[in-house]
Amino acid sequence: MKYFLIICISLGLLLQTFSKSLIVLQFRAQQSFIAQVLCENRNKPEMHCNGKCYLKKELDRDASQDKNNNSNKERYEVMFVNALPERLTPPSAAPVAHIVFYTEPFLETPIHSIFHPPQFLS
Numbered sequence: 001m002k003y004f005l006i007i008c009i010s011l012g013l014l015l016q017t018f019s020k021s022l023i024v025l026q027f028r029a030q031q032s033f034i035a036q037v038l039c040e041n042r043n044k045p046e047m048h049c050n051g052k053c054y055l056k057k058e059l060d061r062d063a064s065q066d067k068n069n070n071s072n073k074e075r076y077e078v079m080f081v082n083a084l085p086e087r088l089t090p091p092s093a094a095p096v097a098h099i100v101f102y103t104e105p106f107l108e109t110p111i112h113s114i115f116h117p118p119q120f121l122s
Helices: 002-017 019-029 031-038 052-071
Strands: none
Touching (some): 002 019, 019 031, 031 052
């Protein structure tokens, strides 16, 4: 059941993502039917439309659906508000300057019986 749900959600996301490609693929598969039956310009063969008007209409419909889906999303505005009050009194102790000395770590030389370059057998 879990895998079925994952597959359904994945297919839904893929279909939504590649909807334009699927519309063009469907058009290419059924182009002769679309040109003869669904094309608005089928009575005007001099235009050489061959169903491209139907493809344009379908792509425009898909784009308008995407636009409507994107406009319905809620938008949130995030603002930073400094809610901590500023310090009203000066600090009680004087600042202390810390001096830090960096020392190089002791580097060990590798044990040559373990660390060696690979040897090719001939």
